[in-house]
Amino acid sequence: xxxxxxxxxxxxxxxxxxxxxxxxxxxxxxxxxxxxxxxxxxxxxxxxxxxxxxxxxxxxxxxxxxxxxxxxxxxxxxxxxxxxxxxxxxxxxxxxxxxxxxxxxxxxxxxxxxxxxxxxxxxxxxxxxxxxxxxxxxxxxxxxxxxxxxxxxxxxxxxxxxxxxxxxxxxxxxxxxxxxxxxxxxxxxxxxxxxxxxxxxxxxxxxxxxxxxxxxxxxxxxxxxxxxxxxxxxxxxxxxxxxxxxxxxxxxxxxxxxxxxxxxxxxxxxxxxxxxxxxxxxxxxxxxx
Ligand SMILES: NC(=O)c1ccc[n+]([C@@H]2O[C@H](COP(=O)([O-])OP(=O)(O)OC[C@H]3O[C@@H](n4cnc5c(N)ncnc54)[C@H](OP(=O)(O)O)[C@@H]3O)[C@@H](O)[C@H]2O)c1
Numbered sequence: 001x002x003x004x005x006x007x008x009x010x011x012x013x014x015x016x017x018x019x020x021x022x023x024x025x026x027x028x029x030x031x032x033x034x035x036x037x038x039x040x041x042x043x044x045x046x047x048x049x050x051x052x053x054x055x056x057x058x059x060x061x062x063x064x065x066x067x068x069x070x071x072x073x074x075x076x077x078x079x080x081x082x083x084x085x086x087x088x089x090x091x092x093x094x095x096x097x098x099x100x101x102x103x104x105x106x107x108x109x110x111x112x113x114x115x116x117x118x119x120x121x122x123x124x125x126x127x128x129x130x131x132x133x134x135x136x137x138x139x140x141x142x143x144x145x146x147x148x149x150x151x152x153x154x155x156x157x158x159x160x161x162x163x164x165x166x167x168x169x170x171x172x173x174x175x176x177x178x179x180x181x182x183x184x185x186x187x188x189x190x191x192x193x194x195x196x197x198x199x200x201x202x203x204x205x206x207x208x209x210x211x212x213x214x215x216x217x218x219x220x221x222x223x224x225x226x227x228x229x230x231x232x233x234x235x236x237x238x239x240x241x242x243x244x245x246x247x248x249x250x251x252x253x254x255x256x257x258x259x260x261x262x263x264x265x266x267x268x269x270x271x272x273x274x275x276x277x278x279x280x281x282x283x284x285x286x287x288x289x
Contacts, residue, residue, distance in 0.1 A: 001066050002187050003050070003098075005089060006073030007031030008038040010147070011104065014180030015071065015187075016047065022184055032063055054085030060092035067093070069100045069187055074123065083122040087129060100136045100193060102186055103127065107141040107172075107198050108260045115258060116251040127196075136193035138186050143200035144252070144261060146173035146282050149210060152249065155239055157287070161223035162211040165232050165250075167257030170204035172266065178276045185271045197267040204262045205279055213280050217287050229254075 002019065006012040012031070019029055026046035033039045039049040052063035054075050064070065070093050075082045086103070093101050103126060108114050111124040123141075130137040154163035182199050186192045205213070211224035227235070229250055236246035255261065268276045 001028055001030060001048075002069045002071070003030040003032055003064065003067040004071045004073070005032040005052075005054075006076070007042065008033055008035070009073065009076065010145075010176050011142075011180060011183075012071075012073050014176050015073075015183045016042070018177075018180045018184035019187065020045070022188055024188060030063075030067065054088055055081070057088045057092055060089055061096055064093055064096040064098055067096065067098050069102065070098045071183060071187060072101060072103045074104050074106075074126070079119055079122065083125045083129075086122070086126040090126075090130060090133060090135075094133055094135050098135065100138070101130060101133075102138045102140060102183065102192075103130055104183070105139050105141045107143040107200050107263050107265075108255070109263055110260075114255055114260055116255050116260075119248060119251060138192045138194070139196040140179075140183060140186065141196065141198050141200075142179050143172050143174050143198070143263070145179070146175045146201075146279060149173060149283075150286065151239075152253065153207065153210075154235060157214060157222060158218070161225050162207050162214070163225045163227055163232075163235075164207055164253050165226045165229055165257065166207045166253045167226070168206045168208060169256040169259045169262065170206045170209075171256055171261040172200035172202070172204040172263070173279055173282075174199060174201045174268065174276060175282050178268065178272070182268055182271045197271065198263060198265045199268055199271075200263065200266045201276060201279060202266050202269065203279070204264075207256075210279070210283070213283055214287055217280075217284055 030048040031042040032052050034053045042049050050063035052059040075085045105123040111120045208224040211222045215222040233246045
């Protein structure tokens with residue numbers, strides 16, 4: 001039995017779809033859900049649903065009965081709570097006899113020394129915690145989602161260009177769907193115990209290069225503009241993000257600018273047995289119509 005946490009989120013849903021596409025029987029997949037109203041979509045496909053909240057240890061223990069492989073998708077709760085929540089999941093998995101825990105970490109050069117360490121070091125803490133435990137683990141260090149490019153670039157690329165203060169820093173952006181496929185491979189094949197994989201594209205691109213690629217796709221010039229930090233934050237707020245989330249997203253752009261995502265390593269081709277979709281083809285899907 002495979003259990004996927006964060007099943008109602010983008011990566012969890014995509015991973016369950018990848019598992020189904022690989023021919024895994026729906027009743028061999030369990031979705032961990034904390035909100036009953038979000039369970040119907042899974043039930044209608046024959047996927048098992050169990051209820052559990054990362055905050056509630058006992059709920060996790062009963063949800064993890066008979067689970068062999070557990071995918072812990074990192075929490076989207078308030079950052080200060082995430083490591084404690086992950087420890088709850090890991091401890092409950094250990095107590096219930098789960099044989100393999102797979103965790104989605106984050107691919108940066110150094111999570112603890114990053115300029116956004118306060119935002120991301122819980123990934124390093126969770127990874128270290130897992131390594132100390134006598135349960136086989138796999139760490140999947142995901143790069144930034146390619147799906148975030150429009151939002152990070154101002155959400156109005158066609159009219160206003162690519163607008164983000166990210167300097168010439170490069171990111172090996174990868175679509176969520178490809179990350180999910182890599183997770184499904186690790187969940188369904190042997191030999192991944194106690195390994196760490198970097199889930200990123202082979203090639204990293206700067207936002208200037210992304211603007212150029214979109215220009216080529218559209219057949220018209222798309223500028224790359226680097227607004228001052230305060231202007232960028234104000235625009236995120238205008239686009240509906242809270243002040244805190246806007247400041248958080250701005251720290252991403254600063255970390256991009258200093259090259260922190262350009263890790264120059266990818267295990268995706270090895271896991272998928274093919275090259276992942278190129279950024280250009282991903283951008284064509286978004287902007288090519
Ligand atoms: N690599 C990247 O670029 C990137 C970008 C964004 C986020 N992330 C990280 O990757 C994770 C997965 O991304 P995503 O896009 O799938 O996020 P998402 O769509 O926000 O999904 C987060 C999932 O976590 C669940 N969750 C949150 N708090 C929980 C709790 N206390 N107990 C049980 N479940 C809880 C949510 O459940 P509900 O549906 O009930 O809320 C949801 O299923 C995020 O949580 C975040 O840590 C990575």
